[in-house]
Amino acid sequence: MRAITAIFFSVLMVSVASAAPTKLKLALNWKPEPQFGGFYAAKTGGHYTKQNLDVDVVPGGSGTPIVQMVASGQMDFGIASADEVVISRAHGSDVVALFAAYQTNPQAIMTHEERGFKNLADVYSSEGTLAMQKGLPYAMFLAKKYPKPKVNIVPYLGGVQNFLHDPKFSQQCFFTSEPLTAKKSGAKTKTFLVAEEGYNPYTTVLITRADVLKKNPAIAKAVVEAVRAGWREYLDKPEAANKLMGDLNKAMDATTFKESADVQKPLIETDEAKKSGLGVMTEARWTQLVDQMMELKLIDKKPEAKSLFTVL
Numbered sequence: 651m652r653a654i655t656a657i658f659f660s661v662l663m664v665s666v667a668s669a670a671p672t673k674l675k676l677a678l679n680w681k682p683e684p685q686f687g688g689f690y691a692a693k694t695g696g697h698y699t700k701q702n703l704d705v706d707v708v709p710g711g712s713g714t715p716i717v718q719m720v721a722s723g724q725m726d727f728g729i730a731s732a733d734e735v736v737i738s739r740a741h742g743s744d745v746v747a748l749f750a751a752y753q754t755n756p757q758a759i760m761t762h763e764e765r766g767f768k769n770l771a772d773v774y775s776s777e778g779t780l781a782m783q784k785g786l787p788y789a790m791f792l793a794k795k796y797p798k799p800k801v802n803i804v805p806y807l808g809g810v811q812n813f814l815h816d817p818k819f820s821q822q823c824f825f826t827s828e829p830l831t832a833k834k835s836g837a838k839t840k841t842f843l844v845a846e847e848g849y850n851p852y853t854t855v856l857i858t859r860a861d862v863l864k865k866n867p868a869i870a871k872a873v874v875e876a877v878r879a880g881w882r883e884y885l886d887k888p889e890a891a892n893k894l895m896g897d898l899n900k901a902m903d904a905t906t907f908k909e910s911a912d913v914q915k916p917l918i919e920t921d922e923a924k925k926s927g928l929g930v931m932t933e934a935r936w937t938q939l940v941d942q943m944m945e946l947k948l949i950d951k952k953p954e955a956k957s958l959f960t961v962l
Contacts (some may be wrong), residue, residue, distance in 0.1 A: 670703040671871055676856075677719060677728040678708045682895035683902060684826060684888070684910040686729070688751060688928075691891035692880025700879075701872035709898065717857065721745050726862050731755075732851035733787045733948070735958055736940055737957035740949035747959040748874050749929035750852035751881060753920040755845045756825040757788050757853075762817050763838035769844045770862060775800040778818030789822070790946045791849040813837065813882040826914045830906055851939050852931060863960065866957055871962040874929070881928050884911070886918060931959045 672902055678686050689707050693696050698705040708725075710716060716728040717735065721743035730745075740746050759780070762766050773780060774796040774885050782789050785805045806822050810832045813819050823829060829839045844850075856877055884891050894909040902910075936955040943949050 660857060661777035667726075669702065671699070671702050672870070672872075673704045673706070674727060674873070674874075675708050677708045677710060677714070677725045679714050679716045680731050681709050682707075683899070684892070684895075684907060685752070685756070685824070685892050686912055687751065687884035687888055687895070687911055688774050688877060688881030689729075690880070691888070692876045694865050694890040694894055695880060695883045697876040697879040698884070701876045701920050702800065703869075703872055703876060705873075705876070711737040717743075717745060720859060723859070723874040726937045727856065727858050730855055732855055732936070732939055732958075733943060735855065735857060736936075736943050736953060737949060737955040738960060740951055741779065741944065745857050746860050746863060746957075747852070747855045747931060748870065748962060749856040749877050750912075751854035751856075751929065752852060752917050753923050753930070754915055754917040755853050756852050756914065757844045758823050758825045758829075758841045759820055759831065760813065760823040760829055760839050760841045760842070761820040762813075763840045764817065765840070767840055767842075767917055770844075770847055771796070773820055773842070777800070778803060778820060779812075781812065781817065781819070781821040783822065787851070787946065787948055788844045788849050789854065790948070791942065791956055792844065792892050797848060809837070810837075817846055819952075823875075825917065826910045830909050830913070834850055834906075845846060852935065856929075867962075874962045878928050880917065888942050931961070935958075 677688060682690065693705065693707060713795050717730045717738045719725045720728040721738055733743055733748065735747050745897055759773060762771055767773050778801050780803045781800045782803055810828050813821050813832060815836050820822060823841065823845060825841060829841050831838050859868055888911040892911065896904055896907055933956050934957050940955050944952055
């Protein structure tokens with residue numbers, strides 16, 4: 651009987667090991683850059699393969715509607731921000747967050763160091779120009795917190811050229827991107843994270859749909875395991891993933907890839923992540939975000955916070 655059981659178990663293991671990898675696509679909401687390093691490191695490090703997955707990481711661009719693509723079934727997995735998840739769920743979708751790469755949101759305001767600002771309150775109470783895209787949740791949060799700004803707020807048109815040529819110009823930025831670009835051009839910057847003002851949604855969040863979790867829980871768990879291992883590898887050894895992303899995104903040079911990867915580390919591996927694991931999410935954080943978005947009138951009904959994410 652033991653011999654028969656052993657043979658059966660051996661055949662079963664061979665069958666599992668020889669099963670064709672599950673093919674799937676992971677849609678990014680921007681171009682291959684360090685903010686997605688862990689998803690590419692999961693490929694270069696063989697972590698998708700170890701989970702018997704064949705993952706095509708699909709780059710995005712400005713305005714790529716990832717949440718809508720996942721919600722509609724065009725994609726089973728994608729990358730979004732937590733506030734996008736809240737809005738989508740408030741509108742009736744079943745998107746669910748699985749893993750949050752950035753524990754501290756990297757959206758920020760970049761200023762000239764020589765102005766001597768100590769915080770964002772100084773930026774809003776001083777003369778000059780602040781370029782910001784109105785209508786974004788964090789912009790609305792700051793507008794409510796600083797309702798009577800002295801600074802002249804204008805639309806953000808992209809890039810850093812206006813910043814470089816105007817010492818009284820401040821602008822929105824991604825903590826790991828525009829400040830490095832400005833530095834390369836000789837500017838000395840001071841950058842303030844919006845998260846420090848109290849608005850800190852998770853971002854670079856891996857999302858799927860509730861029906862995917864229901865029908866293929868093992869696949870969803872395998873994706874999360876591979877992604878978590880990929881981010882661990884990228885934080886420790888980003889070189890291979892940076893090379894792959896550099897081949898796909900010629901607009902960013904190797905030095906910037908390295909610097910950006912270094913700058914983002916404390917935003918990803920926070921004390922909470924060190925304690926509970928990379929990608930960790932809590933109901934308290936989601937509850938706070940839902941409340942803030944309700945206050946900003948970005949949603950007209952509150953989705954249940956604990957239904958917005960799952961731990962696999």
